[in-house]
Amino acid sequence: MTVENIPNVRTCITPLEEDIKVYEQDRVGEIPDKKFFNKNRKKIDEDVVIVGSGPAGLMAAITAAKQEVPSILLVDENHLFGGQLIKQSHKFFGSEEEKAGTRGIDLAIELMEQVNSFKNIKSMLETTIIGCYNGKNNHKLIAVKRLTKGDQLYEINCKSVIFACGAMENMLAFPGNDLPGVYGAGGVQTLMNVYGVKPGKEVLMIGAGNVGLIVSYQLLQAGVSVNRVVEILPKIGGYNVHAAKLRRCGVPIFTSHSIKEVYGKGKVEGATVVAVNNSFKEIPGTEENVTCDTVCIAVGLTPSIRLLEQIGAKTEYIAEAGGHVAIHDSSMQTTVKGVFVAGDSSGIEEASTAMIEGQLAGISAALLLGYDKEAGKLKKKFRKALDGFRSGPFGLKPKTCKEKIACCWDGGINY
Ligand SMILES: Cc1cc2nc3c(=O)[nH]c(=O)nc-3n(C[C@H](O)[C@H](O)[C@H](O)COP(=O)(O)OP(=O)(O)OC[C@H]3O[C@@H](n4cnc5c(N)ncnc54)[C@H](O)[C@@H]3O)c2cc1C
Known part of the structure; x- marks a missing residue:
């Protein structure tokens, strides 16, 4: 939306201010203040820059710091x-080493405390990397601190960069999908x-993967009623334990069902769901009205790779990754030397694997700059841990994803 005359602002992550002017935007925005880009830029030099402070970025920073890389910068656009992790109030699955049994919100605090204990890590919040360029021996990143205020432009030069930008939620096309009350x-x-x-009083959840199931349960915990979960596939995609918790609370899960439309005057007042056949085509006559004021879309995530594309990393569409991803080797280095990727940006997976990939990227970036404290041994350990996570039935998709990525690497790699 356009906020305070600034176009293309992501209002979902922009803090509200008194008298803030917010307008819908149905056009390509224009740069409002051309002088802004000519303002004095502050220049910063770093060894390693990490874009994104989710589990992947935090672990990348900690691991590079342990290798004694002198200057590391961790940047995040959030506050x-x-x-x-900051919204995950449930306990994680996985191995003890990757903090299974810990709540995401506690893990975020624990990792941040670790980051703060290293003198060689600096951090910047409310700072968005908006551009990146690949130089001969270094990389240049352009950052803006608090875009709505247009505060400060930074030019960051670094020897190595790790993109741990996470993912974006997918949307669905259906009549009424732009009514207030339809959310990711x-x-x-x-x-x-x-x-x-609370988003509303009664929710219709679309999607029975882990995100749909977990958020449905958290809605119940918050005192919001969940009318039902509908899932277009013939079976539930998330873990059975999450589905069982919902069913125990009386929330039905309708597989082979989808949303047909959402209706209401100026806001969601109800929705129509419909059964689908094996080819995902609606079965006429099975339409059902659902009373709700909120519709939640949980139909998957797409890796955030725009900056990786801009810096020139080779990308490919890989369905198991959730969309286009940067091709990378088993050290998480992309096709551009010194540019690494980790976590959901390298294929949608889990916090646990994002943490391990972050460690792998952090250690590999350090090694490239000549910092080596048992790096080879640690890399082996991290790769083994990733193989372990990707060995069970739920690991099949990410395993296939990474195998396909390896095949796209020119010359092939031993993944
Ligand atoms: C409802 C739900 C439940 C889940 N439950 C589990 C679970 O039980 N166990 C588990 O292992 N996983 C779980 N996951 C998955 C897990 O949360 C993700 O896989 C993980 O957070 C990915 O980590 P990441 O570091 O790659 O990205 P993220 O955690 O998404 O972090 C990316 C960061 O990058 C920042 N960023 C992006 N672009 C820019 C930019 N241009 N400039 C500056 N900063 C930028 C963002 O602000 C963000 O902070 C769950 C996910 C959801 C949605």
Whole structure:
């Protein structure tokens, strides 16, 4: 939306201010203040810059710091460190080493405390990397601190950069999908668990993957009624334990069902759901009216790779990754030397694997700059841990994703 005359602002992550002017925008925005870009830029030099402070970025910073890289900068556009973790009030699965049994919100604090204990890590919040360029021996990143105020432009030069930018929620096309009350499930989770705001009174959840199931349960915990969960596939995609918790609370899960439309005057007043056949085509006559004031869309995530594309990293569409991803080797280095990727940006997976990939990227970036404290041994350990996570039935998709990425690497790699 356009905020205070600044176009293309992501209002979902922009803090509200008294008398703030927010307008809908149905056009390509124009640069409002051309002088802004000519303002004095502050120049910064760093060894390693990490874009994104989710589990992948935090672990990348900690690992590079342990290798004694002299100057590391961790940048995030949010006003809190932790990425998705800051809204995850449930306990994590996985191995003990990757903090299974810990709540995401506690993990974010724990990792941030570790980051703060290293003198060689600096951090910048509310700072968005808006551009990146690949130089001969270094990389240049352009950052803006608090875009709505147009405060400060930074030019950051670094020897190595790790993109741990996470992912974006997918949307669905159906009549009424732009009515107030239609949300991405991650947005609802942020509203409830970060800001303590209920999205509505009665929710229809679309998607029975882990995100749809977990957010449905958290809605119930917040005192919001969940009418039902509908899932277009013939079976539930998330863990059974999450589905069982919902069913115990009386929330039905309708597989082979989808949303047909949402209706209401100026806001959501109800929705129509419909059964689908094996080819995902609507079955006429199965339409059902659902009373709700909120519709949550939990139909997957797409890796955030725009900066990686801009810096020239080779990307490919890989369905198992959730969309286009940067091709990378087993050290998480992309096709551009010194440019690394980790976490959901390298293929949608989990916080646990994002943490390990972050460690792998952090250690590899350090090694490239000549800092080596048992790096080879540690890399082996991290790769083994990733293989372990990707070995079970739920690991099949990410395993296939990484195998396909390896095949796209020119010359092939031993993944
Ligand atoms: C509802 C839900 C439940 C989940 N439950 C589990 C679970 O039980 N166990 C588990 O292991 N995983 C779980 N996950 C998955 C897990 O949260 C993600 O896989 C993980 O957070 C990915 O980590 P990341 O560091 O790659 O990205 P993120 O956590 O998304 O962090 C990316 C960060 O990058 C920042 N950023 C992006 N672009 C820029 C830019 N241009 N400039 C500056 N900063 C930028 C963002 O602000 C963000 O802070 C769950 C996810 C959801 C949505």
